[in-house]
Each structure stands twice: as structure tokens, then as C-alpha cells.
Amino acid sequence: xxxxxxxxxxxxxxxxxxxxxxxxxxxxxxxxxxxxxxxxxxxxxxxxxxxxxxxxxxxxxxxxxxxxxxxxxxxxxxxxxxxxxxxxxxxxxxxxxxxxxxxxxxxxxxxxxxxxxxxxxxxxxxxxxxxxxxxxxxxxxxxxxxxxxxxxxxxxxxxxxxxxxxxxxxxxxxxxxxxxxxxxxxxxxxxxxxxxxxxxxxxxxxxxxxxxxxxxxxxxxxxxxxxxxxxxxxxxxxxxxxxxxxxxxx
Numbered sequence: 001x002x003x004x005x006x007x008x009x010x011x012x013x014x015x016x017x018x019x020x021x022x023x024x025x026x027x028x029x030x031x032x033x034x035x036x037x038x039x040x041x042x043x044x045x046x047x048x049x050x051x052x053x054x055x056x057x058x059x060x061x062x063x064x065x066x067x068x069x070x071x072x073x074x075x076x077x078x079x080x081x082x083x084x085x086x087x088x089x090x091x092x093x094x095x096x097x098x099x100x101x102x103x104x105x106x107x108x109x110x111x112x113x114x115x116x117x118x119x120x121x122x123x124x125x126x127x128x129x130x131x132x133x134x135x136x137x138x139x140x141x142x143x144x145x146x147x148x149x150x151x152x153x154x155x156x157x158x159x160x161x162x163x164x165x166x167x168x169x170x171x172x173x174x175x176x177x178x179x180x181x182x183x184x185x186x187x188x189x190x191x192x193x194x195x196x197x198x199x200x201x202x203x204x205x206x207x208x209x210x211x212x213x214x215x216x217x218x219x220x221x222x223x224x225x226x227x228x229x230x231x232x233x234x235x236x237x238x239x240x241x242x243x244x245x246x247x248x249x250x
Contacts, residue, residue: 002040006224007031015064019056019102023048026061034231037067041173050150050172051100059180060105068242069124069187069234071227072177075216076145076169077153077198079162083140085215088132088223089169089192090125092118092142095162096175098149103176105183111250112183119178123239124189131230137222143168145192147175159200170198183248187241191226193219 004010007029014025024040039058042048062070076089083089106112125141132139146162148154150172154162162170169192181188195215197204 002027002038002044003224004029004038006038006228007036013065015061017057017060017064019060020054022057022061023053026065028065031228031231034235035066036231037062037065041072041177051098053173055177055180056102056105059177059184059186063184063186067186069121069237070181070189071124071128071230071234072174072188072190073223074145074171074173074190074192075195075212076171076192077196078169078194079146079159079198079200080143080168081201083143083168083194084138085194085196086138086218087194088137088139088219088226089143089145089194090120090129090132090139090141091145091169091174091190091192092120092122092125093144094119094174094178095144095146095165095167098147098175100149101176103179105180106249112245112248113250114179114182114248115244116179116182119182121187121189121239121241123237124187124234127230127233127237128189128191128226131233132226135222135226135229137226140168143192145174145190146170148172154198156199159198163200169194182241183245185242185245187237187239191223193223195219 010029027038129141146167195212
């Protein structure tokens with residue numbers, strides 16, 4: 001997805017934040033006269049494991065350069081029969097199973113109790129789903145994403161347990177990215193690309209990296225088109241996400 005050819009008149013920018021360096025340089029340009037920035041969450045060559053991603057630096061850098069909305073793409077395993085590999089999901093909830101990550105900008109002198117009952121922007125999700133429908137892309141308007149620490153994949157016992165919890169998809173990156181975006185006053189939604197059935201489905205072979213990459217490659221072009229088509233509807237979107245921080249500080 002880190003494709004600078006998506007943008008016109010693009011340039012790259014290196015930013016140092018109070019939290020260190022972001023995962024990659026930021027590519028800035030335009031798509032149909034709309035300003036867009038691209039940041040590679042796991043580095044330009046996917047060299048950063050999930051727990052080592054500097055989520056705070058990434059979000060801070062995007063806020064610093066003037067971003068107002070984040071469309072986050074993520075590869076996910078499916079925990080539901082109806083979410084087949086190749087389908088898109090626009091999650092509306094998450095379950096956090098991470099334990100080693102910095103999850104707030106406010107660890108000293110201030111306490112932030114950010115509301116997360118609706119962690120993903122409802123309006124932004126709706127625009128993305130409606131655009132996917134118009135394009136004829138198989139998509140699901142909502143779902144609960146369970147974020148694990150990684151980098152390993154789940155055991156079968158864990159996969160079955162997560163299904164019992166009501167999770168629909170599983171990944172390693174949505175938390176703390178989602179809540180940090182809310183603390184930064186950024187509107188955030190995720191395009192989750194189902195690549196496999198995790199390991200709960202007995203009739204399917206266990207997930208492998210090669211299979212994930214194959215389906216990701218198939219998905220990437222339609223996700224790029226989805227983002228391009230949705231941008232004109234997003235650029236003037238205003239929502240509560242940007243204001244929650246104003247009443248969250250102690």
C-alpha cells in the first residue's frame with residue numbers, strides 16, 4: 001500500500017517527534033487536488049515487528065503535518081465463516097490483547113480518560129463501506145477486531161476462544177493506533193483486508209506468510225481505488241472524534 005505513484009507532485013519528509021522517529025518517512029502529495037500523506041506503519045520494507053512500531057511517533061507526525069483523517073489499512077485473519085479471504089471489513093469495535101505497548105500520549109503530569117465506546121469513526125466508516133458497495137467489492141460494514149501482541153500467529157485454542165468472545169477478525173496493529181488517533185483529535189477508520197481464516201477452520205490449512213502476501217497483493221489495488229473514490233466525500237467530514245479530547249483531560 002506504500003505506493004507513492006498514488007500521489008501527484010509527491011515529496012518525502014523525515015520528521016523527528018518527541019517520541020522518536022516514525023516508522024518511515026512520510027510521502028506527501030495530492031490525489032485529485034486533495035492533500036494526502038502516506039506513512040508505512042511497519043517501515044518501507046516491512047522490517048518493524050508489531051510491538052516495535054512507534055505508534056505514538058506515527059500519530060504525532062501525522063498530526064504535526066496537518067492530517068485530519070486517518071484511513072488505516074490492515075491485514076487481518078477472519079474468525080467468521082462469512083468473512084472470506086479477499087473480503088474487506090470496516091471494524092466498529094476492538095478488543096485489546098496487547099500488553100507491551102505505549103497506549104497514551106499522557107503518561108506524565110496529565111491523565112487522559114479518552115472515551116472509546118465507539119473507537120472507529122462512524123461517519124468515516126460509513127463513507128468507506130458505501131464506496132466499497134458502489135464498486136462491487138465484497139465488504140462488511142462492521143465487526144470487532146481483536147488485536148494481539150504478535151508477531152506469532154494464534155494457536156487453535158486461542159483462535160476458538162477469540163471466536164467465543166465475539167471477535168470477527170484478528171490483527172496485530174489496530175491498538176494502540178486507534179486510541180492514540182482519538183487522543184490526537186484525528187478522525188480514524190480502518191480498512192481491514194481479510195487474508196485467511198486464522199487457524200480455527202479445520203477444513204483450511206493453517207495461515208502462512210506466503211498466503212497472506214498473495215491475498216494482500218490481490219486486495220491492494222482495489223483498496224487503492226476505494227481510497228481514491230472515497231476521498232472527495234471525506235475531505236470536509238466533521239465529527240465528534242476531533243472534539244473528544246477537549247473534555248477528557250484531568
